[in-house]
Amino acid sequence: MTDPRQPGLDPAQALELRAADGLASGDELAQLRSLGVDPMAFAPVRSLLTQALAPSSAPDLADAVMARIDGAADAAHRALVEDLRAALDGGPAPELADDVLMLLDLADDQPGHALRALLADEDGPRAELADGVLSAAGLQDGAVGPALRALLDGGDAPDLADDVMAALGLAEADAVGAHLRQALAAPAPDLSGGVMAALGLAAAERDGDDDGDEDQDEGGAEVIALPVAPRPAAAPAAVAPRLARPAAANSDTTWRFPAVALAAAAALLLFFTGAPSSVAPDQLAFELAPINHVDIEELSTGDEVMVQVLQMDENAPTIIFIDELSEDDGGIPL
């Protein structure tokens, strides 16, 4: 007699097998006990078999899964870096792009903290920038004004020196350095929110110093609406929240040095916009306009100077010929 559910086994053997498989009902377990068989005697064997068979019954996917996760994380990281690079390069402070991206390359699970620490460091980049601007020009505070004056006086247009200094509102040349220093130390526009937005780092991930600054944070986020491209939807769970999280908050950490640097550079450039520049003669060929009309309204000469106005044809450039009459040669004959 065999069990119909287990062909080849008698009823007792079938019960033992079902009990070993954990499939026996309460009645069947009682029946086994009545036959003198301990149904729980198979439990250790079943456990051992489960442990022995389970690892070998499926392929080891750990490495593949981790590689997939790492690959997705790397892709998301690259996308993040590219987005941030594009945002920073197109923003007001492209010179800071490398520094920001360097922070992203740190093996830090919380790059936002490192960046925030950098931005919050009053003695960090801002101060270094101010010193850098001055030192790049080989100047210290007190030397800026005199150097500017010397530069103007020694240039091609020394007569413009007073005008330039006056245009800058500088009664004293020594005040230039103070003005520049003051500009560099001016209150800063808040760009950190935009950077954090580009990083996909939300307020919750930052320090707790944002309390009570919601209005300012919203404004800050509006100030620096950096163009960040959409993030990949398939980013892994460990990365996706960081990418998808909106930058709704902003700290009181500020980035004033990019704008201040631009303003300082613009101010310095303004000094020289009226100064003539010399171009190597071999670089330029003279191009004469087809029409050259000159109407002389007034003309006066110095002593011992004779002037002739020559007009060859209608569209030819007018020639104002200065003949310096001197005692030795009596001028140049025409």
Next chain:
Amino acid sequence: MTRRLSSLLAAALLTCGLGLSSPADAQSRPMTPPGSVSQAAPVRAKVDVEVRVVYATSAHSRVDSRLSGLTRYLSHLRFTGYELLDTQKAQVALGGKASFTVEGGRKVTVTLLGRDESRARVRVQVSGSNDKQLLDTTMSVNRDGTVIVAGPKHQDGILVLPLTARY
């Protein structure tokens, strides 16, 4: 803060845009007839004043190839050789002036008195090495037009100074 940032950046960009046109950029602009330029091109805030320093001499008959567009007019000066010594340029705003120091310590100062779409009104002052005034004239020249100041002695010849106002 937003306004402050915007103001700073706008000032910086405006200043850079107005003051940083490179010589290459300026020279790469096509030379078009003043008549068409005056009616089509917008009037820039500043005028590029260019001064070329040409040495005219009878000691030789070589003519700098870069002056080929000018020699037909210079031939009336009775010199046989022309050499381009220097080219200087400056951007001049309305009411501003630029001074150019040329060979022999002479100085050419150009003041922009006004300009419109077709003409620029300038004052040209030329002084000698001892600051003695040689010429002081006020004139209007068509846009991108050239006027030539010639005559200051240099070596065995003279200096020829084509002045061009481009904008």
